[in-house]
Amino acid sequence: MVESVLKERVASIATGRGRKTLGCSGKAAGIECEKPSVSGAVSQRACVFCGARVVLNPITDAFHIIHGPIGCASYTWDIRGSLTSKGELYRNSYSTDLGELDIVFGGEKRLAAAIEQAVEREHPKVVFVYATCIVGVIGDDVEAVCRDAEQRFGIRVIPVMAPGFSGTKSQGYRLAGEAIMRLIRPHYTPDAEPLAAVNFLGDFNLAGETWIVRRYLEQLGVPSLTSITGDSHYDSLIRAPRAALNLVQCAGSMVALARQMQEEFHIPFQRVSFYGIEDTSNSLIETARHFGPEATRRAREFVEEETARLWPLVETYRERLAGKCAAIYVGGGFKAISLIRQFAELGVGVGMVGTQTGQPEDYEIIRDIVGPETVVLDDANPAELEKFMREQHVDILVGGVKERPLAYKLGVAFCDHNHERKHPLAGFIGVENFAREIADSLLSPVWRLL
């Protein structure tokens, strides 16, 4: 099974509950992850800058300046699909457009002028400046330029030192978390009582999903101060240090920030996922428990109602999808885990599952909830995805924009569970949408003609 896999990649590929690393038969080794990609393996992973930008970009009234060549600014521009309740500023991509002369003589003046122009034209309360690969090479003092701009204009100008080559996409997530801490730290008042409210971390309001979850929480009597970062804005973010609890959905991007907030602001955090009936129900009940018996009662009632409404629908899809097999390749571990459970709800097996930035504890859970026949892999490349999808005879791939062409080339159905989705897949409404999309795509007659 592993003959055609690069030998440096073998330790990052394993099977399910059998807990045998491929090629290391008999060893109960953990899967190798959170490591730089293997050179030449053409990883599906995005770069450090991308990791930082996709986390910060949904802050709707922030001004995002990409300090680097224009190509970096187009990479991941507006791909989040994050919806906004006010303001569209974040959907633009601003660049200092560094050219050869800047690379020889330095780009600091150009950056200072770009910030000045942004402040004069748009009057933002916060500007994020992303340093990309070439800035890491030429060594512009981006920190100093941002510091000067803060003093000069009296707004927050926060550098995000994210040259693409300086680590993995996870490093970008950490940098985004640090940038958020720089933004909110000055607004922490140690003596202030926490408010009976949550922050919702690691949801980016794709197709309005943050709104759905926040509505559910309000139904339980649990308000949210802000989300980080879907449909957030400066004024909501600076309230974050007052929350009683942080809910962390996308753990890969937000656990570091949640830990930091726990350490500095004493806000406990709880991991949640609002994908699928099981995870949505458990997350609502666990969150409500934190806010007392009344909230818990409401959560139980709400979950029972929604589950009773949804199961008959799920049953019809189970009949239609019986015997089908899925492959999953997504950004973070939490989503992969929820998707495995969602496919189990629909009676669909999982032949392959992998992530770009999964953590060791994610892979432990994944390997415990899939069977020994399932291939589990970290930081895959297209050749591996193709190989295992063929070997496992999968009927559908769930992934993002980079995986879509691969599925179609193999004549396999595809479900977009990333930035480009246009309808919500979170919450109970998401259960309906997900089941419908999987069935529509997977059972389409077109696959029989290929």
Ligand code: SF4
């Ligand atoms: S930061 Fe580097 S790796 Fe990322 S898009 Fe720009 S040039 Fe490419």
